[in-house]
Amino acid sequence: xxxxxxxxxxxxxxxxxxxxxxxxxxxxxxxxxxxxxxxxxxxxxxxxxxxxxxxxxxxxxxxxxxxxxxxxxxxxxxxxxxxxxxxxxxxxxxxxxxxxxxxxxxxxxxxxxxxxxxxxxxxxxxxxxxxxxxxxxxxxxxxxxxxxxxxxxxxxxxxxxxxxxxxxxxxxxxxxxxxxxxxxxxxxxxxxxxxxxxxxxxxxxxxxxxxxxxxxxxxxxxxxxxxxxxxxxxxxxxxxxxxxxxxxxxxxxxxxxxxxxx
Numbered sequence: 001x002x003x004x005x006x007x008x009x010x011x012x013x014x015x016x017x018x019x020x021x022x023x024x025x026x027x028x029x030x031x032x033x034x035x036x037x038x039x040x041x042x043x044x045x046x047x048x049x050x051x052x053x054x055x056x057x058x059x060x061x062x063x064x065x066x067x068x069x070x071x072x073x074x075x076x077x078x079x080x081x082x083x084x085x086x087x088x089x090x091x092x093x094x095x096x097x098x099x100x101x102x103x104x105x106x107x108x109x110x111x112x113x114x115x116x117x118x119x120x121x122x123x124x125x126x127x128x129x130x131x132x133x134x135x136x137x138x139x140x141x142x143x144x145x146x147x148x149x150x151x152x153x154x155x156x157x158x159x160x161x162x163x164x165x166x167x168x169x170x171x172x173x174x175x176x177x178x179x180x181x182x183x184x185x186x187x188x189x190x191x192x193x194x195x196x197x198x199x200x201x202x203x204x205x206x207x208x209x210x211x212x213x214x215x216x217x218x219x220x221x222x223x224x225x226x227x228x229x230x231x232x233x234x235x236x237x238x239x240x241x242x243x244x245x246x247x248x249x250x251x252x253x254x255x256x257x258x259x260x261x262x
Contacts, residue, residue, distance in 0.1 A: 029243060032236070032239055032240065032243065033240065033243075035236050036236055036237060036240050037233050037236070037237075040233055041237050041240075044231065044233045044234040044236075044237040045234065045237045045238065045241065047230065047231070047234050049211065049220065049229055049230040049234065050220065050230050050234040050237070050238060052211060052212050052215070053211075053215050053216055053217045053219070053220035053230065053238065054217060054238070054241070056128070056131070056212070056213075056214075056215065056216050057197045057216040057217040057218075058197065060128065060131045060132045060135055060196070060216065061135060061193055061196040061197035062193070063132045064132050064135035064136040064139055064192075064193075064196040065139070065189060065192050065193045065196055067132065067136045068136055068139055068140045068143045068189075068192045068196075069143065069189060069192075071140070072140050072143040072144045072147065072188070072192070073143070073147055073185065075090075075094070075144050076143070076144045076145075076146075076147035076148040076151060076188075077147070077148075077151060077173075077177070078090070079091055079094070079144070079148045080147075080148045080151035080152040081151075081156075091145070091148070094140075094141050094144045094145065095141060095145070096141075097137055097138055097140070097141050098141045098142075101201065102138060102199070102200065102201025102202045103201045103202070103204075103205055105134070105137055105138060105201065105202040105206075106134065106201060106202035106203070106204065106205025106206040107205060109125075109130075109133060109134060109137060109202060109205075109206040110125060110205065110206055113125055113130070113133065113206070114206075125206060125207070126206075126207055126208040126210070126214065127207065127213065127214065128207075128213055128214060130203075130206050130207035130208075130214065131203055131207045131214050131216060133206070134199060134202040134203040134206045134207055135195075135196035135197075135199045135203065136196070137202060138195060138196070138199050138202055139191075139192040139193070139195040139196040139199070140192070142188060142191040142192045142195050143188040143189060143191070143192040144188070145188075146184050146185070146187050146188030146191060147181060147184050147185050147188045149184060150180075150181040150183060150184020150185065150187075150188075151177060151180075151181045151184070154177070154180040154181055158176050158180070159172050159176055159177060162175070162176055186252075187252075187253045190249050190252045190253055191249060191253060193249075194245060194246060194249040197216070197217065197242070197245065198218060198242060198245075198246070199216070199218065200216075200218040200219065200222065203216060203218070203219065204219060204222075209222075209223060211229065215229070217238045217241070217242060218242070220234075220235065220238060221235045221238055221239055
């Protein structure tokens with residue numbers, strides 16, 4: 001049954017709370033857009049402080065995304081091809097950072113990589129690499145869950161057929177598994193990057209807020225509204241850029257989703 005066939009079955013009384021819910025989500029974004037000073041927008045986003053935060057966010061976000069691909073895709077494949085019981089345990093472990101308050105994630109990273117942490121000898125805290133680690137920690141689950149779901153739903157029939165014909169495991173992975181999961185992999189990468197550049201809590205606690213070193217766009221926005229760093233206009237302009245990035249992510253994920261409407 002198509003969506004058009006079922007559209008009339010929801011009680012009409014739901015329209016009122018549904019409209020309130022939609023307005024609650026949309027109106028704050030509209031208010032943000034309305035506060036953008038379009039006449040100074042270019043100057044705001046190209047100021048030295050704003051460009052520094054933007055460049056740092058993009059650089060660390062891309063690096064974190066690459067790290068997530070390198071370790072996240074293998075983890076997703078391992079979960080997807082594990083026994084149901086083991087897969088459930090691993091999936092739960094991967095999901096924890098999604099529901100964990102970001103500040104708690106920052107504390108956990110400090111106790112692992114901080115000066116007094118288990119791996120404190122590397123001196124990673126309050127540095128640019130700390131930003132990458134914080135972004136990787138919070139973004140990795142998005143990639144793993146997207147890829148794992150894509151691999152699991154693609155099934156194993158083609159893989160079994162290829163194995164029966166004599167194909168090796170690496171050949172099956174390269175020629176069958178990964179191509180079938182490509183939409184999920186692309187969607188996971190896009191979500192991962194978006195989450196990385198938008199990370200705030202874990203970054204603030206583990207990496208600090210040093211301009212040019214650890215001050216990403218979210219931290220620059222926060223600092224501006226506390227009376228320091230970039231101007232309020234630049235903070236609003238950077239907020240708009242993050243909003244535009246989020247919308248672009250939604251469009252890209254929808255376009256790469258299996259069975260998405262064209």
